[in-house]
Amino acid sequence: MKHDIGNGRIVDVLPDIKTKRKLIADVTASLKHSEDPFFLVDLGDIIIKYHTWKELFPRVHPFYAVKCNTDHTVIKLLADLGASFDCASKIEIKTILNLGVSPSRIIYANPCKQESFIRYAAKHNVNTMPFDNEAELCKIKQFFPEARLVLRILPPGNFKVQVRVGDKFGCDPKNAANLLTKAKELGLNVVGICFHIGSGVEKAEAYASAVEHAYYVFELGREMGFKFELLDVGGGFPGVENTTLTFREIADVLNTALDKYFPEGAGVKIIAEPGRYFVASAFTLAVNVIAKRMAPQDKPDCDDGQEMLASPNSEPGYMYYVNDGLFGSFGNLLFDHDTVQPRVVRDCVDETMFTSTIWGPTCCGVDLIVEDYRLPELHVGDWLFFENMGAYSVCLSTSFNGMPHPWCYLHCTEQSWYHLYSVQK
Numbered sequence: 001m002k003h004d005i006g007n008g009r010i011v012d013v014l015p016d017i018k019t020k021r022k023l024i025a026d027v028t029a030s031l032k033h034s035e036d037p038f039f040l041v042d043l044g045d046i047i048i049k050y051h052t053w054k055e056l057f058p059r060v061h062p063f064y065a066v067k068c069n070t071d072h073t074v075i076k077l078l079a080d081l082g083a084s085f086d087c088a089s090k091i092e093i094k095t096i097l098n099l100g101v102s103p104s105r106i107i108y109a110n111p112c113k114q115e116s117f118i119r120y121a122a123k124h125n126v127n128t129m130p131f132d133n134e135a136e137l138c139k140i141k142q143f144f145p146e147a148r149l150v151l152r153i154l155p156p157g158n159f160k161v162q163v164r165v166g167d168k169f170g171c172d173p174k175n176a177a178n179l180l181t182k183a184k185e186l187g188l189n190v191v192g193i194c195f196h197i198g199s200g201v202e203k204a205e206a207y208a209s210a211v212e213h214a215y216y217v218f219e220l221g222r223e224m225g226f227k228f229e230l231l232d233v234g235g236g237f238p239g240v241e242n243t244t245l246t247f248r249e250i251a252d253v254l255n256t257a258l259d260k261y262f263p264e265g266a267g268v269k270i271i272a273e274p275g276r277y278f279v280a281s282a283f284t285l286a287v288n289v290i291a292k293r294m295a296p297q298d299k300p301d302c303d304d305g306q307e308m309l310a311s312p313n314s315e316p317g318y319m320y321y322v323n324d325g326l327f328g329s330f331g332n333l334l335f336d337h338d339t340v341q342p343r344v345v346r347d348c349v350d351e352t353m354f355t356s357t358i359w360g361p362t363c364c365g366v367d368l369i370v371e372d373y374r375l376p377e378l379h380v381g382d383w384l385f386f387e388n389m390g391a392y393s394v395c396l397s398t399s400f401n402g403m404p405h406p407w408c409y410l411h412c413t414e415q416s417w418y419h420l421y422s423v424q425k
């Protein structure tokens, strides 16, 4: 059954769960001669993620980090599910307000804001926003003195993360007193503390430790006469399976810390800013092999001009060129330090495997997706797919070299779709 959800978007509501491989095979067969790349977007996956969040974090309200994936259907779905939103710019705020979402469901979660954006937030009553420096306080005093401010503190530095943010944002908790004194002088309303520990953290204790730091700054703020009532635990929650640290493990550790330092009934609202958690696994990218070459057996050695073997055992290898790449949907490889695994759509059980390299479609030499990966021999016209492509992918894509963006095939199981929409419509 097809559902028109407006904005030119159609959702294929399917009676049964199909494997991604089967779905892509069905879609590509129905396309006839089109070879354009596309995303398979499983809206049911996002619905399940939302319910899992509510189950594992009953006290933590999610503000979806819009930057992570701004697809209209995704944000509309999350709005319908009841999520709130973390916006970082005027355009993101506008996009969410245009969905009819109340400004109270938005946090303008950028600690360093452009003046005109602050004015826009003030005009539209988006009043909760972080700060981590004095200049920001002065701007806010000038353009939005009634704002509800949240002091962003640095995450503890002793935990390894894949994507660090502490170099750019966050005040050292040791300097919190100075900033709070300045806020007091300016007569500003500071209502709580936030942090973002970064993404891809290896130990859940990083969250617990950040909560403990936040607690001490809370105590300080209250002693200084502020009415603190908000704790924002940021983002970084994994959105795919098979991570070293699972979402459930983080929930266990974080909930324990919250119950210890910010127990229920203590008058503190707890929110988070998950991005990748909601969208990463919902998007699967299908790309077409548009060209193929044998990998060169000999590569010139850059240092001394001597020739050297491409692979130690001289096994023949292939290079494939597909129609999306680093400047398109694979920006996550560059900016999010991700890695991807190509999968072949057609059945290739028992076929001989070869060392393969996959390049993007542009003329740029850095447009490399995967190197030295074992694949069966592919042919021009074959389809490959890459799972877990929903986070920091679509939103980073450029039109470099005039390459088109993938279109989206939206799908959902009947069970998930009607669970949400039969109640509402």
Ligand SMILES: Cc1ncc(COP(=O)(O)O)c(C=O)c1O
Residues within 6 Å of the ligand: 065, 068, 086, 109, 165, 196, 198, 199, 200, 234, 235, 236, 237, 273, 274, 275, 276, 277, 391
């Ligand atoms: C302030 C803030 N909140 C939330 C997020 C979302 O992080 P993630 O997608 O890892 O959950 C980010 C990402 O950079 C961020 O900077």
